[in-house]
Amino acid sequence: MDTLALEDRAIAWAYDGAWLRIAAHGRDGLRLRASPFAPEPARPGALLDDGTDGAAPIVTRDGATARITNGRITAEIDLQGRVRFLNADGTLLLEEKWRQRDTTSKFWTVGTKDVRMISALGLSGREFKPLPGGAARIAVRFEAKPGERLYGMGQYQQPNLDLAGCTLELAQRNSQASVPFVVSSEGYGFLWNMPAVGEAHFAANGTTWTAQAAREIDYWITAADTPAGIVRNYAAVTGTVPMMPDYALGLWQSKLRYRTQDELLAVARDYHARGIPLAVIVADFFHWPVQGDWRFDPREWPDPAAMTAELKAMGTELLVSVWPTVDPRSENYATMAEKGYLVRANRGLDVQQEFLGNTRFIDTTHPGARAFLWDTAKRNYRDQGVAMFWLDEAEPEYSAYDFDNYRYHAGPVLEIGNAYPLHYAQAFYDGLRAEGESEIVSLIRCAWAGSQRYGALVWSGDIHSSFEAMRNQLSAGLNMGMAGIPWWTTDIGGFHGGHVEDPGFHELMIRWFQWAVFTPVLRMHGHRDPITPPAEPFRDGVAQCDTGAGNELWSFGAPVFDMLRRYAALRERLRPYVAGLMRAAHETGDPLMRPMFYDHPDDPECWRLDDQYMFGPDLLVAPVTTAGQSERDVYLPAGQWRDAWTGEAVAGGCQIWCDAPLDRLPVFVRAGAAVEAAFDRID
Numbered sequence: 095m096d097t098l099a100l101e102d103r104a105i106a107w108a109y110d111g112a113w114l115r116i117a118a119h120g121r122d123g124l125r126l127r128a129s130p131f132a133p134e135p136a137r138p139g140a141l142l143d144d145g146t147d148g149a150a151p152i153v154t155r156d157g158a159t160a161r162i163t164n165g166r167i168t169a170e171i172d173l174q175g176r177v178r179f180l181n182a183d184g185t186l187l188l189e190e191k192w193r194q195r196d197t198t199s200k201f202w203t204v205g206t207k208d209v210r211m212i213s214a215l216g217l218s219g220r221e222f223k224p225l226p227g228g229a230a231r232i233a234v235r236f237e238a239k240p241g242e243r244l245y246g247m248g249q250y251q252q253p254n255l256d257l258a259g260c261t262l263e264l265a266q267r268n269s270q271a272s273v274p275f276v277v278s279s280e281g282y283g284f285l286w287n288m289p290a291v292g293e294a295h296f297a298a299n300g301t302t303w304t305a306q307a308a309r310e311i312d313y314w315i316t317a318a319d320t321p322a323g324i325v326r327n328y329a330a331v332t333g334t335v336p337m338m339p340d341y342a343l344g345l346w347q348s349k350l351r352y353r354t355q356d357e358l359l360a361v362a363r364d365y366h367a368r369g370i371p372l373a374v375i376v377a378d379f380f381h382w383p384v385q386g387d388w389r390f391d392p393r394e395w396p397d398p399a400a401m402t403a404e405l406k407a408m409g410t411e412l413l414v415s416v417w418p419t420v421d422p423r424s425e426n427y428a429t430m431a432e433k434g435y436l437v438r439a440n441r442g443l444d445v446q447q448e449f450l451g452n453t454r455f456i457d458t459t460h461p462g463a464r465a466f467l468w469d470t471a472k473r474n475y476r477d478q479g480v481a482m483f484w485l486d487e488a489e490p491e492y493s494a495y496d497f498d499n500y501r502y503h504a505g506p507v508l509e510i511g512n513a514y515p516l517h518y519a520q521a522f523y524d525g526l527r528a529e530g531e532s533e534i535v536s537l538i539r540c541a542w543a544g545s546q547r548y549g550a551l552v553w554s555g556d557i558h559s560s561f562e563a564m565r566n567q568l569s570a571g572l573n574m575g576m577a578g579i580p581w582w583t584t585d586i587g588g589f590h591g592g593h594v595e596d597p598g599f600h601e602l603m604i605r606w607f608q609w610a611v612f613t614p615v616l617r618m619h620g621h622r623d624p625i626t627p628p629a630e631p632f633r634d635g636v637a638q639c640d641t642g643a644g645n646e647l648w649s650f651g652a653p654v655f656d657m658l659r660r661y662a663a664l665r666e667r668l669r670p671y672v673a674g675l676m677r678a679a680h681e682t683g684d685p686l687m688r689p690m691f692y693d694h695p696d697d698p699e700c701w702r703l704d705d706q707y708m709f710g711p712d713l714l715v716a717p718v719t720t721a722g723q724s725e726r727d728v729y730l731p732a733g734q735w736r737d738a739w740t741g742e743a744v745a746g747g748c749q750i751w752c753d754a755p756l757d758r759l760p761v762f763v764r765a766g767a768a769v770e771a772a773f774d775r776i777d
């Protein structure tokens with residue numbers, strides 16, 4: 095019996111109830127689905143459509159091998175269902191790892207060498223271990239490629255930019271965002287199109303992707319000649335960010351937390367009086383009476399409409415924090431529980447987070463819950479003049495990350511949990527679109543593949559105030575961009591700790607702020623010491639939240655203020671350049687921050703660098719991420735460059751040693767670029 099079949103836009107294999115199908119999907123892309131269970135309609139996952147647009151692929155059969163070619167990528171299946179992928183030149187990109195006894199099938203030919211994987215191991219390239227309830231534990235294995243470098247995958251708290259050799263949890267946590275798209279130095283991009291909790295192992299002896307519970311394998315692969323081509327192909331099938339509103343390109347001011355309307359307005363007025371443009375100011379969490387009310391407490395915030403109007407008159411937008419937690423005492427809890435709009439536990443009590451109250455999370459995978467959340471936010475915030483939302487706790491942050499204990503409307507968390515932040519952003523994106531908005535941005539603490547299309551500006555979570563944490567964020571931001579999330583930011587100075595009178599923290603704040611000027615969004619935030627406890631620990635039986643010390647530019651003393659103010663002014667002069675980068679991100683998916691190889695793929699040295707990067711095509715940035723450092727080495731790719739601060743011309747194609755005093759971040763401008771003018775008035 096023949097196990098292979100050809101279709102108009104796909105090739106397929108089936109044997110003993112198991113099936114596999116590889117279909118053309120997008121530009122130079124293929125989608126593979128496989129399962130031992132009965133076929134079901136394809137779920138989109140991160141993909142936008144069914145991929146049927148575009149030129150017809152070439153589908154052929156050569157004896158025991160079926161092939162499909164879609165642009166620059168080809169897939170082959172043999173009679174045993176084994177799969178491999180090749181580029182337009184016939185070079186092997188990726189092949190499944192099989193170690194079986196079978197010697198009867200036609201084996202692959204790599205170059206002039208025949209490779210027959212005969213083994214007693216009984217190891218399969220695709221493995222399904224059935225679980226009670228109809229799902230399976232899934233593993234997909236691929237052969238290793240010596241010297242391969244891997245980038246993307248989202249945000250992990252580690253300094254590794256090249257992920258080869260890393261094991262990554264495919265799960266969402268505070269400060270960790272699993273975005274399972276990886277870009278290979280071998281010329282392909284791979285999307286694990288499954289929101290299941292699992293792991294990715296990029297080992298020297300092979301790559302393994304696992305899902306703790308799923309009903310089928312679903313992944314998408316593309317090929318291109320450059321990393322930029324791979325990222326753009328990916329953006330074409332998963333979506334690009336909206337256009338960032340122009341007002342959001344400047345300084346964002348936040349702290350934990352402004353307690354009252356008067357306090358927030360006083361800070362905004364102070365910025366205005368000092369002549370420092372302020373793009374956004376934040377009303378952080380616990381401005382509400384009870385978690386889940388999603389409205390201002392009128393005792394501290396008596397007139398939100400007047401507040402937003404005064405801010406707008408000063409050129410500042412208000413960003414309001416929204417938490418997905420719902421306290422049983424909330425005015426919305428009974429309705430949401432009745433309608434099934436809350437996350438449920440499989441065992442034990444339905445208390446999913448304990449922080450100033452016992453709460454459950456709203457189930458963002460439920461369309462009705464998303465509509466309810468937006469309708470409430472519209473009534474209480476949007477109709478009061480609020481244009482932007484901060485979607486905190488977006489993982490969601492379970493007090494115990496027992497993923498097997500929770501279930502959503504869309505399914506068990508083990509199967510679909512990683513998509514929670516995507517749907518959280520979707521709730522506000524859809525609501526704002528219905529209000530006529532097109533330039534939509536929501537600050538959010540987590541993301542999954544495709545979150546970018548819902549205006550997700552991801553920040554790196556509750557990180558420590560230290561140089562070590564700062565160094566981790568450099569790799570996190572670059573890998574988020576390579577994973578298709580171009581809007582990314584951090585809490586400048588870190589979130590946890592940082593005493594406003596500590597000279598060591600002052601150095602960290604200066605270095606972090608300098609670097610943040612050359613990131614997508616310049617945003618002050620953090621829980622600064624000394625912390626002030628609430629005047630009333632409880633009010634109306636509800637626990638009240640503390641607040642941190644000042645976190646404005648002037649909060650750290652005059653010398654620090656002078657440097658931060660100068661760099662904030664530089665960001666203002668860079669706005670036209672940043673706006674151009676935002677346009678490219680919207681149109682093509684290009685990240686604003688990108689590893690050196692993104693713009694210089696033919697330079698081997700650029701593939702090895704992990705502590706400097708390009709901010710767009712014309713600015714080379716070399717952050718200082720070590721305390722006490724006053725000089726560092728910088729590699730300049732071929733071409734002519736200028737030192738941004740001195741204007742000195744420097745020939746590229748070499749490593750240089752440059753000064754990095756506390757008031758100067760090493761930055762080089764591509765000679766002749768229009769952005770050079772932004773550095774002409776450094777004072």
